[in-house]
Amino acid sequence: MIPLTREQVPATADVVLVGAGINGLATAYELAQLGMKNIVVLEKTYIGSGSTGRCGGGIRQQWTTEENIRLAQESVRMYENMSAELGYQVFFRQGGYLMVTENENDLPALRDAVALQQRCDVPTDFLQPQECLEIVPDLDISRIKGATFCPRDGTAYPFAVVWGYARACHRKGVKIYIGTTVTDLKTTEGRITAVETDRGTIQTPLVVNCAGPWARSLAAGIGVELPNRQERHEIMVSESLKPFLDPMVISISNGIYFSQSMRGEIVGGIGDSDEPRLPGPSRFKTHSGMRFAVRFAQALLSYYPRAAEVRMMRQWAGMYDVTPDHRPILGGVDGLDGYFHSCGFSGHGFMLGPMTGKRMARFITTGRRDEIIESLSLERFSRGDIQADAFVVG
Ligand SMILES: Cc1cc2nc3c(=O)[nH]c(=O)nc-3n(C[C@H](O)[C@H](O)[C@H](O)COP(=O)(O)OP(=O)(O)OC[C@H]3O[C@@H](n4cnc5c(N)ncnc54)[C@H](O)[C@@H]3O)c2cc1C
Structure with a gap:
């Protein structure tokens, strides 16, 4: 039984994650592992209802860019232990x-x-x-x-993975609100201040946009232009x-x-x-x-x-959330404190999700971008630093 709630959302949170797909839940779980409290995940329909629950469950390390290889390789190590770690059989x-x-x-x-x-x-x-x-x-x-x-590549059952993360999140005190749509993000003087939903407003200094194919429109509301297409x-x-x-x-x-x-x-x-x-x-x-x-x-x-x-x-x-180089967009945005995104995974967000969640959680809690988050930042497009992966299939 996965504990979920449709109650009124809380008035405040230390961090709000938008989207209960693999990326939102893995990041929420890793933030809780790092000791963060008052974590809220908001999901407009149900857990896994976005791309994650519609995906093929494939997990491969055979890529042509080093970031994709490393993220997939580290995720495979996590998938190997995931059932034990989450206390839930994910059929890897x-x-x-x-x-x-x-x-x-x-x-x-x-x-x-x-x-x-x-x-x-x-x-x-x-x-x-x-x-x-x-x-x-x-x-x-x-x-x-x-x-x-x-x-060593393989497959896992996508719904079991998100259910496993959701249960582990719950054990760590993370609150997951389903049937709750984020309607707007609020900023004041270059800082995130609140998240508005159809069930009330949450004051928060940190937002992580894990809204998958909907990430672009959510970001556009606060003037962040993502090059993603659906x-x-x-x-x-x-x-x-x-x-x-x-x-x-x-x-x-x-x-x-x-x-x-x-x-x-x-x-x-x-x-x-x-x-x-x-x-x-x-x-x-x-x-x-x-x-x-x-x-x-x-x-x-x-x-x-x-x-x-x-x-x-x-x-x-289902939808792919596709970037111009088919690599995800991770990190934050200069000049907008407290806003983060983890999106643009094209057809490979399920396999990269676990390690992405870990690295994003480290970045959010320490403010230090590791080399992969640096390389996959939104600014790479304005820098012209685009290295498309050659083997995008599906
Ligand atoms: C047919 C198909 C096959 C695929 N096969 C594979 C595969 O074999 N291997 C692989 O690695 N990847 C595969 N993918 C890609 C993979 O599914 C995605 O990259 C991955 O699931 C993205 O996860 P996510 O958590 O970022 O987004 P999602 O799973 O889409 O989660 C985003 C969530 O945000 C919620 N949301 C959006 N907007 C709001 C809002 N305003 N308020 C509240 N909630 C909101 C949505 O309801 C959704 O549940 C496939 C995709 C498809 C469509």
């Missing part, structure tokens, strides 16, 4: 990630990525197509030109099957990813570069479409023909 399973390409031209970049990951102590190897069959025996390798594999992404789950697939398989050629959950379902999605980008409030629409179902089924069968008899049970959509 390390079946590895097999990343394939159909394009010879990608091979040098894949080899470079393996070298960088190995320098960071991530045990990724480059594989010839034939070697993929040792990992996924029925994979159709006829178009695959090369692959990389990291056995993208709808669809995903599906099949009927349950006997265990046959250990790793997550992803293709950097067509953007498909699929794995088998511990309940036996195939869970997977595919990116769609032709997806129309809707303007205004329509950009938050999370409808499901036949186009996705067909594209996903075709791509799945092209790599895994034995899935032909499998029935899709359900499909749904």
Whole structure:
């Protein structure tokens, strides 16, 4: 049972976090671990209702920028202990990630990525197509030109992760208010002073914007311009099957990813570069479409023909909060004391969330930006310091 409250919000808090997805809850938990008191998390609907509860649960360390590798690597260490630490089973399973390409031209970049990951102590190897069959025996390798594999990548159950963090937060005295929308942030003379909600106002000197796809509009209300855009992404789950697939398989050629959950379902999605980008409030629409179902089924069968008899049970959509370089935006804003954000995670906020929460909590309590928060600051865009990660899939 996760203790939640829809009561009137308190008049004051030492810190308010907006959003009960993985980032809001992990940061709240880590702030409490560091001894902070009177922590309040505000969530407009329910825990995990944003991108987190709609995600594929994939956790990989195979990235091409050092920040993403480090955040994912440190998060994997946390996922390895998460069930014990939070006192809640999060179903983390390390079946590895097999990343394939159909394009010879990608091979040098894949080899470079393996070298960088190995320098960071991530045990990724480059594989010839034939070697993929040792990992996924029925994979159709006829178009695959090369692959990389990291056995320590894996998946976890997204709802269990947020429920686990929520329970651990509660044990530490953090108050989580669901059904509570933040309508405005208040500032006076360059400082955060309060958070207004549809259930009352909270006076607070610190706000952490973990509102996922809604982070941009929340920040805009106090004049902070985030370059994030929102993208709808669809995903599906099949009927349950006997265990046959250990790793997550992803293709950097067509953007498909699929794995088998511990309940036996195939869970997977595919990116769609032709997806129309809707303007205004329509950009938050999370409808499901036949186009996705067909594209996903075709791509799945092209790599895994034995899935032909499998029935899709359900499909749904969620939002990516995408930045120009597909890397998150962390930290604060010069000239606005007490305001922090942790957003822009594109399709990889679930895997980076635990360590991001730890680093953000350290930053908020000490005021010292570590090298990763520095590198992922909002100012990087005005400095022109953009290093896009090459392998953004989904
Ligand atoms: C289909 C799909 C598949 C994905 N697969 C993966 C994957 O395999 N691995 C991975 O790492 N990532 C994946 N992602 C991305 C991942 O889900 C996100 O990056 C991550 O969940 C972001 O977490 P968050 O806590 O920052 O945001 P969210 O989970 O979106 O949480 C933000 C919360 O803020 C609340 N909120 C917003 N505005 C307000 C307000 N004004 N007042 C109160 N509350 C508010 C929202 O209701 C929401 O619950 C996927 C995403 C999608 C859509």
